């Protein structure tokens with residue numbers, strides 16, 4: 487099946503290499519959870535629409551943290567009109583193991599480059615956290631209660647609880663004094679059925695931290711806990727991996743193309759263009775690289791321009807379909823280089839079981855003020871490097 491609802495994939499074993507940028511720690515094998523397809527492989531259009539709504543909400547609340555932390559408003563944010571009670575956002579989750587506390591206890595967390603805070607389920611959480619492993623700060627000799635509560639809101643839900651600091655280890659790298667939420671309430675979107683991991687770790691910048699503390703990776707850099715201020719993702723059905731502190735040279739081929747981070751809040755970059763079959767159809771856009779979003783999302787005018795070039799049918803709600811047999815070969819140009827999107831990622835699958843028409847992985851969302859979101863549909867085609875030290879992002883072809 488192309489899009490299993492849950493798949494468990496183990497990364498390749500680490501190999502010793504002598505190349506200059508060889509990784510210096512073991513990558514974290516990732517697991518994937520996504521729920522946009524029916525069991526027969528056709529697209530669950532309602533789930534896709536839900537996902538689009540949660541994506542829109544995800545990129546609304548955080549800018550208020552940005553404004554609070556940096557004392558100016560987030561230039562691309564547009565305030566909209568609140569929640570509508572949707573729950574499972576169908577957002578893709580790439581999750582893996584970390585350990586927390588002394589003695590260390592292991593937990594799984596969703597690694598999300600579209601947010602900056604960390605939360606785990608706590609002992610006072612009760613039924614809303616059932617099915618998730620509980621972090622008990624009283625069982626950790628290094629935990630410290632900060633005596634404050636915080637309610638973290640995401641596109642799909644919230645996690646409310648007490649702020650603590652403790653030791654956190656990711657892939658063998660340990661950071662002390664890491665602030666996180668020990669939850670007393672999970673929103674429905676984080677219930678065990680919709681959200682298999684125990685908690686969530688944000689990998690964006692501190693400007694987006696709701697409680698305004700350094701996110702785990704930035705704290706690691708500040709404490710000199712990682713060999714290099716870089717982390718990198720391979721998000722693919724086969725061997726997905728997150729590496730902290732370096733780049734895994736086994737997972738890409740050819741050159742890495744870098745582009746500057748244009749704003750350190752989300753991982754925001756300039757995108758030269760989006761096109762298909764060798765034609766550039768959209769140019770001069772800005773985008774956010776988000777491991778927690780499934781689709782490639784763009785503004786309605788440009789997305790329509792893209793699909794009009796192929797006579798696509800609008801399905802409403804920002805979705806389009808094309809004959810499955812003649813899907814365009816879409817590409818995204820970044821840093822002067824064109825990255826092809828495979829048909830496995832760009833073609834989401836038939837509209838319904840057996841239909842000759844398929845849904846495109848580029849969708850329109852006008853709630854994001856022209857900002858594009860590079861989610862899985864793009865990220866599953868590249869090895870993606872988040873270079874904090876040089877404030878840039880790198881993209882390379884998968885090996």
Ligand SMILES: *[C@@H]1O[C@H](CO)[C@@H](O)[C@H](O)[C@H]1NC(C)=O
Nearest residue numbers: 564565566567568569570571
């Ligand atoms: C929010 O949207 C709903 C429906 O779209 C509308 O009825 C309501 O008036 C809006 N509320 C605000 C505060 O704009």
Ligand SMILES: *[C@@H]1O[C@H](CO)[C@@H](O)[C@H](O)[C@H]1NC(C)=O
Nearest residue numbers: 613614616617618677678679
């Ligand atoms: C998942 O949560 C529900 C309540 O939300 C609970 O009934 C169920 O037992 C939980 N599953 C597991 C495996 O704990």
Ligand SMILES: *[C@@H]1O[C@H](CO)[C@@H](O)[C@H](O)[C@H]1NC(C)=O
Nearest residue numbers: 608609610622623624648668
């Ligand atoms: C930890 O223990 C203290 C003292 O017994 C108690 O007041 C507190 O509620 C406990 N915290 C948690 C998260 O269970």
Ligand SMILES: *[C@@H]1O[C@H](CO)[C@@H](O)[C@H](O)[C@H]1NC(C)=O
Nearest residue numbers: 637638639643644645646671
């Ligand atoms: C946290 O925020 C969510 C969503 O805004 C809300 O539903 C929930 O009641 C809040 N929880 C607390 C304890 O404030």
Ligand SMILES: *[C@@H]1O[C@H](CO)[C@@H](O)[C@H](O)[C@H]1NC(C)=O
Nearest residue numbers: 651662663664665698699700
């Ligand atoms: C712990 O981290 C906080 C920021 O999250 C910082 O203000 C504080 O100084 C740190 N404490 C120590 C002992 O490093």
Ligand SMILES: *[C@@H]1O[C@H](CO)[C@@H](O)[C@H](O)[C@H]1NC(C)=O
Nearest residue numbers: 739740741742743823882883
């Ligand atoms: C990689 O970059 C080098 C130097 O810029 C260039 O000569 C070479 O053609 C590039 N290789 C590929 C596969 O793009």
Ligand SMILES: *[C@@H]1O[C@H](CO)[C@@H](O)[C@H](O)[C@H]1NC(C)=O
Nearest residue numbers: 762763764812813814815816
């Ligand atoms: C898309 O790419 C494939 C493989 O390179 C090629 O066979 C096909 O003709 C291309 N389709 C179009 C419409 O260009």
Ligand SMILES: *[C@@H]1O[C@H](CO)[C@@H](O)[C@H](O)[C@H]1NC(C)=O
Nearest residue numbers: 756769770771772855856857
């Ligand atoms: C690119 O877009 C920005 C903002 O949307 C705009 O200010 C600028 O003029 C555009 N540049 C070109 C060359 O179209």
